[in-house]
Ligand SMILES: NC(=O)C1=CN([C@@H]2O[C@H](COP(=O)(O)OP(=O)(O)OC[C@H]3O[C@@H](n4cnc5c(N)ncnc54)[C@H](OP(=O)(O)O)[C@@H]3O)[C@@H](O)[C@H]2O)[C@@H](O)CC1
Ligand SMILES: Nc1ncnc2c1ncn2[C@@H]1O[C@H](COP(=O)(O)OP(=O)(O)O)[C@@H](O)[C@H]1O
């Protein structure tokens with residue numbers, strides 16, 4: 001198994017062109033967040049913004065709007081239950097995150113269906129959390145033209161592929177990834193990335209990360225990186241590394257690492273990696 005290390009990130013974080021502008025830095029849509037779990041999609045959107053995405057929109061329940069703008073007026077809002085607006089919003093984006101705090105109701109299923117069906121072959125879909133659970137239930141079919149990146153934790157992975165924890169091996173995970181025709185970021189300690197026929201193991205991460213929202217945050221970093229970095233595989237590996245690298249640094253002096261703390265550190269740590277070239 002290959003290791004995800006610092007060198008990959010140093011290679012990957014680009015020096016920005018002098019004349020670049022927001023449209024070239026990734027147009028991201030993060031979809032999810034019921035009235036109960038708005039925090040999940042706000043963290044996803046914030047992570048995309050702080051990882052350098054040029055334009056970020058969050059599609060969520062109306063009730064989360066004020067909270068979203070209190071955290072970041074830079075982020076645009078749409079109501080995820082207004083399907084015409086959601087279809088339009090999907091069309092204009094480079095990367096779409098679907099699932100954090102999405103819920104498991106009939107309304108959640110409709111949102112997921114709309115996003116999957118509206119995505120085109122040039123777009124990347126990061127499928128996380130409740131979107132994985134809804135697909136595992138089988139009531140929504142995974143019919144999409146978008147490139148899919150699944151980001152399950154172990155519980156979601158078992159649900160999705162229908163295998164018990166004791167039956168999971170690198171080989172069975174690779175087979176499942178092949179069947180899904182997708183990239184899989186299998187989160188854990190450590191996180192593994194299944195991409196093409198390679199398997200990578202992350203070398204950062206620690207137990208201070210065991211706080212709700214840590215995975216929601218990773219989805220935003222993945223989206224932000226894929227939006228800015230042409231080599232998608234390198235972008236994914238770097239996002240996985242940097243998310244937990246920041247947590248490792250914080251854990252030197254903090255017993256717990258909050259997802260929002262990781263988010264705030266992103267621009268500074270990215271500056272350091274870009275300067276290390
Ligand atoms: N602030 C917010 O708005 C937040 C909103 N959030 C949103 O909540 C939604 C539900 O997501 P979820 O992950 O909390 O619950 P769910 O899908 O039921 O999975 C749990 C099941 O899987 C199993 N399991 C096995 N291994 C596991 C592992 N390594 N890590 C975790 N679980 C593991 C576990 O087994 P057990 O621990 O019971 O043995 C249990 O049976 C989702 O939309 C998410 O985005 C959260 O992000 C929190 C912050
Ligand atoms: N003990 C640990 N060691 C390393 N990484 C961890 C540990 N606990 C949590 N994490 C990381 O935190 C994230 C948790 O993701 P997830 O369970 O989806 O959280 P949530 O849905 O609450 O946002 C993953 O990236 C995982 O690798």
Ligand SMILES: [Mg+2]
Pocket residue numbers: 128129153215216
């Ligand atoms: Mg999660």
